[in-house]
Amino acid sequence: MKFFVDTAEVDAIAELNELGMVDGVTTNPSLIMKSGRDILEVTKEITDMVSGPVSAEVVATQADQMIEEGRKLAKIADNIAIKVPLTWDGLKACNQLTNDGFMVNVTLCFSANQALLAAKAGATFISPFIGRLDDINLDGMQLIADIRQIYDNYGYETQILAASIRTVNHAFESACIGADVMTAPPDVIKKMALHPLTDKGLESFLKDWEKTGQKIL
Secondary structure (H helix, E strand, O other), rough: OOOEEEEEHHHHHHHHOOOOOEEEEEEHHHHHHHHHHHHHHHHHHHHHHOOOOOOOOOOOOOHHHHHHHHOOOHHOOEEEEEEEEEHHHHHHHHHHHHHHEEEEEEEOOHHHHHHHHHHHOOOOEEEEEEEHHHHHOHHHHHHHHHHHHHHHHHHOOOEOOOOOOOHHHHHHHHHHHHOOOEOOOOHHHHHHOOHHHHHHHHHHHHHHHHHHOOOOO
């Protein structure tokens, strides 16, 4: 499973990237606002750091303007994935930008039907939002499973990018179902390393080692 980091905070990306934990990055207008940076400047800094896809999102709502914005964002670097919303205009933009030879990430997916349309339009990535479905008492993981089945049934190459991941269980279940990619905030990725039995075992080992009176260095 590929790990994308869902943030525009350069320092957080760099820390994970040094450990080989970053296969790509996703950003959106809200994350850009949170970073307080200029979208073109911070996106260029991220693309210089990360070799994998970096999603940069258009903000237009009409297809022609989405295409124009997408082409401008694609000029930032060769590893830009243009992010468009899953609307009819977004699908039109996806199809054109894909035909232009760009990677396209279709975002804000909440149904398997939407994911099927995105694959037909040539999307590189489809981003189903798990957490937001959970918020309204719908099963976000079932959506991942449904998309996986449909794509496998027909051999679609669009990669399932599990998004709106808020917990380590979301990450685990997405991997079990077979999502190609997950994008998560840095703190969620770090929490995947935590387990109380690991902490307890380490504490026990260190107490026993102290009793030996030995040193390695």
